[in-house]
Amino acid sequence: MTKLNNSYINRELSWLQFNAxxxxxxxxxxxPLIERLRFIGIFSNNLDEFFKVRYATVKRIDQAGKGGKxxxxxxxxxxxxxxxTEIVIEHQRTSLGILESIQDKLKEQDIHIINETQIQKAHHDYIKSYFYEEVSPALVTIILNENVELPLLKDSAAYLIVxxxxKxxxxxxxxxxxxxxxxxxxVLPxxxxxSYIILIDDLLRYSLKDIFNIFDYTSISANMIKITRDGELDFDSDLSKSFIDKISDSVRDRKIGEPVRFVYDSTLDEETLKYLMEKMGIDSKDSVIPGGRYHNRRDYMSFPSLGRKDLLYDKINPxxxxxxxxxxxxxxxxSNKDYMVHTPYHTFSYIVKFLREAALDPTVKSIKITIYRLAQISHVxxxxxxxxxxxxxxxVSIELRARFDEEANINYAEQMQDEGVNMLFGVPGLKVHSKxxxxxxxxxxxxxRYGFVSTGNFNESTARIYTDFTLFTADQRILKDLNKVFNFFEVNYKIYRYxxxxxxPHYTQTKLFGLIDNEIDNAKAGKSAYIKLKMNSMSSHNxxxxxxxxxxxxxxxxxxIRGICCLVPGVEGMSDNIEVISIVDKFLEHTRLFIFSNNNDPKIYISSADWMTRNIDNRVEVSCPIYDxxxxxxxxxIFDICWRDNVxxxxxxxxQDNSYxxxxxxxxxxxxFEIYDYYKNKLEVSDA
Known part of the structure; x- marks a missing residue:
């Protein structure tokens, strides 16, 4: 439980409750059982990124002696x-118990996740062959020597310490x-x-005698370890380097960033643990976390389906x-009316179709678009x-600093540049996060002008699992303003009016304050006054x-609010009239929606921005009014359906107890599920 010691909940502790x-x-x-395993993977992947970014930031503040209050x-x-560290250890302990429970349930479904001691004779030949043909050629094995410095361990890679x-x-x-x-x-025969599955970790444990057959040992053991490094990008000041070169160098340097977390198998003996920590220069002040036998449980996100559709969510047809x-x-x-696409309930194909149509249409003269994260194979x-x-x-304004997608974006930027696309690499000091x-x-x-504005990335892969709004419009009022944002990208010393x-970063807080002030005035005048907000995170104290x-x-x-919420609802005299819920389900809730009563004449916006300091002050974001x-x-x-969710x-x-x-x-x-039915009913009514 997160204790409240002032008017705000700490953002890091709030995030940990989201991951809970x-x-x-x-x-x-x-x-469904396999989906539960995949949520274990999401939980673990989230935690890795948290340590790379947020924990690393707090650690920097502490090391700088700023206190950070x-x-x-x-x-x-x-x-x-x-x-x-206390909370993470508790969450890790809980997750291990959940994982064991899921594996027991899988056994009841004739799916057995086995370790090296449970291999049956029928699988010996298959495993031996698999090791020599698939594993051994790619194996990286490092012999440690007291007189040789420990090789740099890769960020978030899992290792077996043998x-x-x-004698x-x-x-x-x-x-x-x-x-x-x-x-x-x-997957074994x-x-x-x-059905039988063995983790590669255990297949390696089973094969230790083959890997180390040149050593004359009396006993051998293997335990898993993992190190997480600071994921912040540090830029050098070399003016001769291009922005792409600076980003590329920073991404490479990230791989040798300071350790921020060391996770080890809790059964690892003290002697080996001490040896490793000395070798890696890790002391007890760092986040040293005892874990289970297996790390990198993020891999459970891609746990094989084994053809068992009954253990998966039903796929929806967009x-x-x-x-x-x-x-x-x-x-x-x-040209006659605005349209809203709500993925994944609607197909992402509308965005690709629109761009393909523009590519072929002889009357189209120009296309301007912002890109934050693209799919691995991008039709966009x-x-x-x-x-x-x-x-x-x-x-194309492409954000090269989209965290952990920098390399992919650099590759696409270079590819598009080679093909004659005019590439803009953001704005100095600001991330371009608008869509x-x-x-x-x-x-x-x-x-x-024609165009679209969205709450999410133009990414075919995430569009299948992230909920996002995309407004297609020929409203010249909106598009004229959007075009000014592109002008700002090219001439960013000039501040435009919209x-x-x-x-x-110029207007969001002022404009939102104005909309909220209008509701305050209406409430004081006895008029209808309400605010409905849906977003990923809420951390701006202002x-x-x-x-x-x-x-x-x-x-x-x-x-x-899906994730971080620093606001404390329901406190007498401070937030009596504020209620907050969070929905975590099959899809990742990613839509950002702001609704203001305006005395029963609602003003409604979709947005790329959460109400976080970074989105308000340090990024280029766009919130778009809905006029249709x-x-x-x-x-x-849609908001009301989400608000009524009781599952x-x-x-x-x-x-901060996450009660349902x-x-x-x-x-x-x-x-x-209700939203999908809502759109389905709309179609049925129109066909009737």
Whole structure:
């Protein structure tokens, strides 16, 4: 439980409670078994990134001797590091218990995850062959020597530390790197109706005698370890380097960043643990965490399905958007009316189709788009290259500093640049996080703009599992403003004024304060006053304080926050009128939606921005107004469906206990399933 010691919940501790909600999904017996394993993987992957970024940041504050209270919600950095480690150890312990329970349930389904001591005779030949043909050629084995410095351990890679007791009481240590190129889960031949899986870790343990057959040892053992390094990028000041070169060098340097976490198998003997920590220069002040037999449980995200659809969520078939056809010109359709695509309920194909149409249309003169994260194989990128080859002026603002996607974005940037695309590499001091596209088309000897603006990345892969809104529009008011943002990318010493959209870093806080002040004035005047917010995270203390002010004035505030929430709801005299829930379910809730009553004439925005300091002050973000009456109603309906969720909604309160929202009716409402039915019913009504 996270203790409240002032008006804010510490963001790091709040994030850990979010990850605890992910772990709740792994524990939920109503979630299909293999999906539960995959939630274990998501929990572990989240934790890796947390240590690389947030824990590393707090550690830097502590090492700088700043204490960090002003940055960390009233908690000293050293105390926070200690508290984080305590919580993580407890969460790790819980996750191991959940994993064991899932594996027991899998046995009941004739799926056996075995270790090296449980290998059956029928599998010996297969494993031996697999080791020599698939594993041994790619194996990296490092013999450790007292007189030789320990080789640099890769960030987040898993290693087996091998200890051999040789004759004359000599200890010989070695490291085996578990390469990412190896399949973590080796599916063995079925025996009857039973399926068998062995982790590559245990296959290596089984094969130790083959790996180390040149050593004359009396005993041999292997335990897993993992080190996590600071994931912050540090840029040098060499003016002769291009921005791409600086990013490339920083990504390479990240691989040798300072250790921020060392996780080891809790059964590892003290002698070996001490040897390793001395070799790696790790002391007890660092986050040294005893764990289970297996690390890098993020790999469970790709646990094999074994053809068992009954142990997976049913795949949904993405729906078409009512009256927006992939078989007709999207330009013609949206020239008359705005349309909203809500992935993954709707197909992402609309975005690719629109860009492909623009690439081929002789009347299209230019395409401008922002890119933050692309799919590994991106049809968006190929469409833009196609457009450039067809003589369109294509401008892409790509964010090379998209965390952990830097290398992929550099590769795409170089590829597009080689094909004639005009590449813009962000704005000095700011990340470009806005999600938008403006297309200029010549019609009747005049230029008319078309485009889209979104809450999420233009990424085919994540669009299958992230919920996001994308507005397709030919509204010249909005598109004129969006075009100014692209002008800002090219001439960023000039600050533009916008009549319709809300932009960071120059206007977001001021504009949002104005919208909240309007609700405060209406509440004081006895008029309708409410605010409904849906986003990923809420950590800006300025925004929190403003919502506290609105609450004290009588404005009713409902918030759906998936992740970090530094605001404390339901506190008498401070936040009586604020309620907050969090939904963690099959899809990752990624939509950002702001609804202001405006005395029953709602003002509604979709946005790329969360209410975090970084999104408000340090990034280029766009919040787009919704003017279409039908879409405004749709977004209000979607928010209300999410708010009524009584299956996957957790209550966020000052106790931070992640309690589930209790149903006030007999009907179970699971928002993500209800939303799919909502769109399906819309189609059925239109076809009737």
């Amino acid at each position: 909600r992910v772990l709740q999904e792994a524990a939920d017996e109503n979630v 002003s940055h960390l919600g009233g908690i000293k950095a050293s105390d926070l590091l200690e508290r984080i 200890k051999m007791n040789l 004359n009481n000599i200890k010989q240590y070695a490291l085996i790197e578990i390469s990412k190129a190896m399949n973590r889960f080796v 079925k025996i009857g109706e039973k 729906l078409p958007v009512k009256n927006l056809s992939l078989e007709q010109s999207i330009f013609s359709t949206i 990128a190929s469409s833009l290259i196609n457009a450039a080859k067809n003589g369109k002026k294509v401008t 938008m596209c403006v297309i200029e088309r010549e019609e009747h000897q005049k230029i008319k 009549k319709h959209i809300i932009t960071s 925004m929190v304080d403003k919502l506290y002010e609105a609450s004290r004035a009588g404005v009713k505030i409902q918030m759906i 009456t039908e879409i405004k109603q749709e977004l209000q309906d 996957k909604a957790r209550i966020i309160n000052q106790n 929202k209790i149903s006030t009716t007999d009907k179970k409402i699971r928002a993500q």
